[in-house]
Amino acid sequence: MSKASTLALVQTFCGNAADAALIDGYYTDIVRDLGIKQWLTTATLVPASSGTNEYTLPSTCLAVIDAIYSDAVLDFVSLGELESVNSGWRAATGTPIAFTTEDEPAQTLRLYPTPTSTSGPFIFSHGAPFGLDYPANTICFIHTELRVDVPVWLELPIALRICQIEFVRESNHRDPVFARYCGRLADMLFAMVT
Amino acid sequence: MAELAGNLLNTVLARVRDLESLATPRDTARSLLSTSQRFVNAATDQVIATVSFATEPQRQIYPLTALVPVCLRMQSVRYLGVDLDMLPYRQLAHYDRQWFRRVATVPLLWSPIGRDLLVIHPATAASLTVTLVYTTVTNDLVQDATPTDLPDQSLDAVADLTEMLLCVSRREFGAFAATAKRFAERLAINAVTDIATAITEPDNE
Numbered sequence: 001m002s003k004a005s006t007l008a009l010v011q012t013f014c015g016n017a018a019d020a021a022l023i024d025g026y027y028t029d030i031v032r033d034l035g036i037k038q039w040l041t042t043a044t045l046v047p048a049s050s051g052t053n054e055y056t057l058p059s060t061c062l063a064v065i066d067a068i069y070s071d072a073v074l075d076f077v078s079l080g081e082l083e084s085v086n087s088g089w090r091a092a093t094g095t096p097i098a099f100t101t102e103d104e105p106a107q108t109l110r111l112y113p114t115p116t117s118t119s120g121p122f123i124f125s126h127g128a129p130f131g132l133d134y135p136a137n138t139i140c141f142i143h144t145e146l147r148v149d150v151p152v153w154l155e156l157p158i159a160l161r162i163c164q165i166e167f168v169r170e171s172n173h174r175d176p177v178f179a180r181y182c183g184r185l186a187d188m189l190f191a192m193v194t
Numbered sequence: 195m196a197e198l199a200g201n202l203l204n205t206v207l208a209r210v211r212d213l214e215s216l217a218t219p220r221d222t223a224r225s226l227l228s229t230s231q232r233f234v235n236a237a238t239d240q241v242i243a244t245v246s247f248a249t250e251p252q253r254q255i256y257p258l259t260a261l262v263p264v265c266l267r268m269q270s271v272r273y274l275g276v277d278l279d280m281l282p283y284r285q286l287a288h289y290d291r292q293w294f295r296r297v298a299t300v301p302l303l304w305s306p307i308g309r310d311l312l313v314i315h316p317a318t319a320a321s322l323t324v325t326l327v328y329t330t331v332t333n334d335l336v337q338d339a340t341p342t343d344l345p346d347q348s349l350d351a352v353a354d355l356t357e358m359l360l361c362v363s364r365r366e367f368g369a370f371a372a373t374a375k376r377f378a379e380r381l382a383i384n385a386v387t388d389i390a391t392a393i394t395e396p397d398n399e
Contacts (some may be wrong), residue, residue, distance in 0.1 A: 038307075040308060065308075131250040134252070184389060193237075
């Protein structure tokens with residue numbers, strides 16, 4: 001309901017003047033931007049395979065906060081750092097200590113060195129994948145994620161931000177002053193929940 | 195005794211000269227009042243709630259949204275009545291690269307990751323009961339007879355914020371400026387005051 005109620009709030013706020021198709025897109029853009037603020041977070045387990053160093057991130061992943069292999073946090077490193085440490089890093093094998101996303105396809109990251117172990121079975125007999133059932137040699141991604149629905153307390157600042165974008169663009173209902181006030185109110189509300 | 199939503203709403207509607215709710219339907223105005231209360235509480239952390247929950251053996255990372263859907267911000271985690279230390283997640287990961295699977299007899303600290311994940315570190319071999327203390331999402335003011343959640347001294351700020359929202363939706367920017375100034379003074383929180391003051395200043399862009 002959150003997306004629908006946020007978009008309804010936009011129309012309430014601007015007297016139904018906003019373009020319904022456009023504000024739908026603005027909503028998605030703003031929720032995507034929230035990924036940078038690291039508010040909407042989750043953890044995902046991904047099985048590792050011996051000899052495989054490329055892993056696909058969940059499709060909803062916006063930004064990786066941390067990657068953990070087995071029980072250790074991996075360092076995020078740049079391609080340049082990997083090259084300087086080991087020019088043959090792509091062929092190196094062992095227990096992963098770092099990862100990079102540079103020079104990789106979207107939603108993909110590469111572990112360094114390539115794991116030599118395969119994860120234990122993803123069978124969660126206790127119903128506790130992050131506890132008693134945590135499989136050995138597994139990758140845990142902690143990341144921000146794109147969601148259709150946001151928490152109820154984000155609805156108003158997002159609605160105001162949408163009004164800001166909608167009313168500053170060239171259109172028959174353009175109103176830069178209204179847009180400016182909406183934008184600053186959104187800033188203030190975001191500051192209040194930070 | 196808590197103020198009723200209807201009384202506070204009448205105050206706001208009188209200020210914006212719309213006691214008959216002709217410009218804005220009363221339900222819509224009450225919904226904005228409800229949201230304003232939520233944001234004032236977010237800024238002041240006055241309505242706090244607690245919930246007890248049993249940790250899972252060997253687990254440190256919990257989905258906060260599932261545990262406490264009405265949590266707006268974590269305040270503390272208590273074990274046996276003692277507040278655990280809070281450590282920002284970056285520091286936890288820096289301080290112990292192998293924090294994820296550490297097991298001990300008692301938890302020592304907690305760390306939020308964004309708004310949705312909670313780390314209680316280290317894990318324990320057996321389940322324990324801890325208490326989460328959090329700033330709650332205040333209730334929706336669904337009717338005029340619904341009591342407000344915030345103490346009376348904060349309701350002026352709620353009324354101000356609602357008035358600001360109504361003024362902007364009606365493009366009454368002149369009235370907005372005075373209310374924004376008053377709201378900033380009442381709340382006296384630097385980050386909010388700076389923006390609330392800036393709202394009324396002309397753009398340099």
